[in-house]
Amino acid sequence: xxELLGIPPQALFGQLLLGLINGSFYALLSLGLAIxxxxxxxxxxxxxxxxxxxAFVAWMLLNYAGIPYWGALLLVPVIVGITxxxxxxxxxxxxxxxxxxxxxxxxxxxxxxxxxxFRNQYGISGLPYAIPGQLSGGQNLGFMFLPNYRGWVVVASxxxxxxxxxxxxxxxxxxxxxxxxxxxxxxxxxxxxxxxLITLTYGFGVGLAAFAGVxxxxxxxVNPNMGADVIIVVFAVVVIGGMGSxxxxxxxxxxxxxxxGLTRVxxxxxxxxxxxxxxxxxxxxxxxxxxxxxx
Amino acid sequence: MRKTGFIVxxxxxxxxxxxxxxxxxxKIGVLNDRSGIYADITGEGSAVAAQMxxxxxxxxxxxxxxxxxxxxxxxxxxxxxxxxxWYDTExxxxxxxxxxxxxxLAVNDITREKNKIFLNSGAATSDLTGAKCSxxxxxxxxxxxxxxxxxxxxxxxxxxxxxxxxxxxxAFGHALERDTSAxxxxxxxxxxxxVKTPFPGTDFSSFLLQAQASGAxxxxxxxxxxxxVNSMKQAAEFGITQxxxxxxxxxxxxxxxxxxxxxxxxxxxxxxxxxxxxxDKTREWSARFEEKTGKKPSMIQAGVYASVLHYLxxxxxxxxxxxxxxxxxxxxxxxxDPLFGQGVVRADGRKTHDAYLFRVKKPEDxxxxxxxxxxxxxxPADKAFRPLADGGCPLVQ
Numbered sequence: 001x002x003e004l005l006g007i008p009p010q011a012l013f014g015q016l017l018l019g020l021i022n023g024s025f026y027a028l029l030s031l032g033l034a035i036x037x038x039x040x041x042x043x044x045x046x047x048x049x050x051x052x053x054x055a056f057v058a059w060m061l062l063n064y065a066g067i068p069y070w071g072a073l074l075l076v077p078v079i080v081g082i083t084x085x086x087x088x089x090x091x092x093x094x095x096x097x098x099x100x101x102x103x104x105x106x107x108x109x110x111x112x113x114x115x116x117x118f119r120n121q122y123g124i125s126g127l128p129y130a131i132p133g134q135l136s137g138g139q140n141l142g143f144m145f146l147p148n149y150r151g152w153v154v155v156a157s158x159x160x161x162x163x164x165x166x167x168x169x170x171x172x173x174x175x176x177x178x179x180x181x182x183x184x185x186x187x188x189x190x191x192x193x194x195x196x197l198i199t200l201t202y203g204f205g206v207g208l209a210a211f212a213g214v215x216x217x218x219x220x221x222v223n224p225n226m227g228a229d230v231i232i233v234v235f236a237v238v239v240i241g242g243m244g245s246x247x248x249x250x251x252x253x254x255x256x257x258x259x260x261g262l263t264r265v266x267x268x269x270x271x272x273x274x275x276x277x278x279x280x281x282x283x284x285x286x287x288x289x290x291x292x293x294x295x
Numbered sequence: 296m297r298k299t300g301f302i303v304x305x306x307x308x309x310x311x312x313x314x315x316x317x318x319x320x321x322k323i324g325v326l327n328d329r330s331g332i333y334a335d336i337t338g339e340g341s342a343v344a345a346q347m348x349x350x351x352x353x354x355x356x357x358x359x360x361x362x363x364x365x366x367x368x369x370x371x372x373x374x375x376x377x378x379x380x381w382y383d384t385e386x387x388x389x390x391x392x393x394x395x396x397x398x399x400l401a402v403n404d405i406t407r408e409k410n411k412i413f414l415n416s417g418a419a420t421s422d423l424t425g426a427k428c429s430x431x432x433x434x435x436x437x438x439x440x441x442x443x444x445x446x447x448x449x450x451x452x453x454x455x456x457x458x459x460x461x462x463x464x465x466a467f468g469h470a471l472e473r474d475t476s477a478x479x480x481x482x483x484x485x486x487x488x489x490v491k492t493p494f495p496g497t498d499f500s501s502f503l504l505q506a507q508a509s510g511a512x513x514x515x516x517x518x519x520x521x522x523x524v525n526s527m528k529q530a531a532e533f534g535i536t537q538x539x540x541x542x543x544x545x546x547x548x549x550x551x552x553x554x555x556x557x558x559x560x561x562x563x564x565x566x567x568x569x570x571x572x573x574x575d576k577t578r579e580w581s582a583r584f585e586e587k588t589g590k591k592p593s594m595i596q597a598g599v600y601a602s603v604l605h606y607l608x609x610x611x612x613x614x615x616x617x618x619x620x621x622x623x624x625x626x627x628x629x630x631x632d633p634l635f636g637q638g639v640v641r642a643d644g645r646k647t648h649d650a651y652l653f654r655v656k657k658p659e660d661x662x663x664x665x666x667x668x669x670x671x672x673x674x675p676a677d678k679a680f681r682p683l684a685d686g687g688c689p690l691v692q
Binding site: 119126138147221225226229269 | 330331332333334335336338464490491492493495496497498500501502504505507508520521524525528529532533534538550551553554555556558559590
């Protein structure tokens with residue numbers, strides 16, 4: 001049997017596919033971050049906690065209200081998105097005229113508080129959340145066994161990412177949004193409610209994180225630390241893609257998932273740091289990121 | 296007036312001197328993970344267990360006990376700093392618990408240097424009573440040699456001859472893989488591969504896929520806590536057990552099974568030295584523990600209770616908290632507590648007691664959220680732990 005770089009091709013394809021699946025999470029999460037940064041100029045460190053909340057709210061809906069996975073997939077982004085809207089109105093909106101640093105500190109503090117509350121309430125071991133019956137089992141692809149659920153994660157994530165990109169880049173609403181970030185006074189003069197537009201944008205970004213949380217709940221244990229574990233990687237993805245670039249965060253998210261998957265085959269010990277190594281190299285060569293515009 | 300004042304003062308002074316002679320004040324520092332992946336199996340629950348030991352020991356024996364606690368975040372440097380600060384400036388006499396082998400080995404060295412006492416319950420590495428053994432350390436609850444022989448031995452005996460390991464990439468994982476590999480080879484089995492996974496991790500699917508592709512009969516999980524929960528959950532997702540491969544959870548705690556749910560965990564064979572539902576005494580104590588914490592105790596928390604209790608008995612017997620005398624007494628005096636029953640502390644610091652091989656119940660056999668195990672076998676104390684002569688501990692040569 002022929003081998004590619006010492007690895008059987010089956011294993012290689014399998015790992016690439018797994019990388020793509022992880023990349024789906026990176027893409028969804030970094031997309032939300034990029035929208036919030038690109039349009040609001042807020043470095044939303046609460047994003048990881050909001051992803052975690054998505055998973056927990058899905059668990060709560062199932063256990064307290066009997067609402068299964070599919071209902072959660074629709075309801076959770078709305079519920080967590082609303083908490084985001086409240087947060088934006090109460091706290092974050094007061095910081096727009098200040099330096100980036102204040103927004104970063106505020107959202108980082110909020111993340112610690114939210115994580116702490118969930119940890120005290122539910123402990124650290126995690127909570128079980130089963131894969132929905134329709135998606136249990138898997139397909140034998142010849143080179144690997146693909147759980148149906150993971151296939152669904154890739155499809156759902158691709159659809160949501162491309163849909164979001166389309167709305168922002170190709171529709172009138174998206175045009176208003178982009179204009180409002182360039183020149184809020186001018187857009188306001190045309191009779192568009194700019195503060196409300198911004199609030200809803202933050203809510204939407206948060207909703208994306210919550211959606212990723214629901215997707216993650218059946219694969220990872222629903223755990224207060226799940227956001228903290230992933231958020232640093234996602235920030236690296238956003239920085240590599242170029243802060244605020246929508247397409248950049250989607251492509252980099254999937255791409256880095258693949259790179260991480262490959263590292264797991266060739267040098268497993270390095271898989272936790274490979275993304276940061278890439279980040280360092282990219283920042284040396286292109287300080288604005290792969291898809292970012294030089295300021 | 297002045298005379299009365301003098302007499303009162305002298306009397307008070309005498310009384311205070313009298314109490315100072317009768318009272319020994321002991322300060323116990325519970326050092327563990329209070330926010331990371333081991334926070335549920337150690338954490339605040341271990342501090343509660345130490346406090347319960349102090350209360351159950353009684354306040355009428357002239358020993359006052361103060362329990363303090365801190366978070367070492369699973370980082371050896373953080374743990375070392377806290378240990379030094381406790382010993383040097385805060386008058387801590389004993390450090391208890393300390394999960395995470397890398398941190399425990401650091402605290403082991405510092406305790407020896409400062410000549411204090413270290414009652415380890417949380418860490419797994421068998422090096423604590425082997426090459427790195429110390430006259431100041433007691434290793435109470437379990438270790439990697441015991442886990443390897445308990446679970447590993449049972450899996451090999453059941454026909455699992457070829458193994459592939461998923462190993463958490465730090466001192467504990469390496470020790471557990473090494474000890475289990477030895478058991479497998481000794482029994483005529485073969486280790487056909489292993490992969491070191493970053494610690495802590497969330498996605499283990501790539502590594503599981505490699506294990507699946509290896510065709511090994513048994514996939515050994517040399518990890519713990521959230522890592523084990525995620526690997527088992529994902530192993531179920533990838534249909535690994537349906538494909539005929541067996542999963543060996545080499546270090547699994549009752550809280551992990553609780554977190555996984557019986558649907559995913561059923562049938563898993565594992566080793567522990569304590570389970571809340573063993574007998575009336577463990578049930579009674581665990582009910583009190585649950586009242587305070589809302590959860591059943593893990594074996595680590597049980598070990599903190601039992602080790603602190605034995606230490607206090609030794610302090611009472613010696614009549615002082617002099618580390619050398621107390622350690623000598625702890626090793627001389629047989630142990631007896633409601634959770635682990637009777638046992639001994641060996642010359643190398645190893646506490647020995649029975650261990651149990653459990654099987655996780657099927658969902659339909661369970662009667663409550665914490666009714667998780669059925670007992671497969673009891674491994675007697677002299678078989679459960681590494682023989683004194685085999686550890687290479689300099690104290691016994």
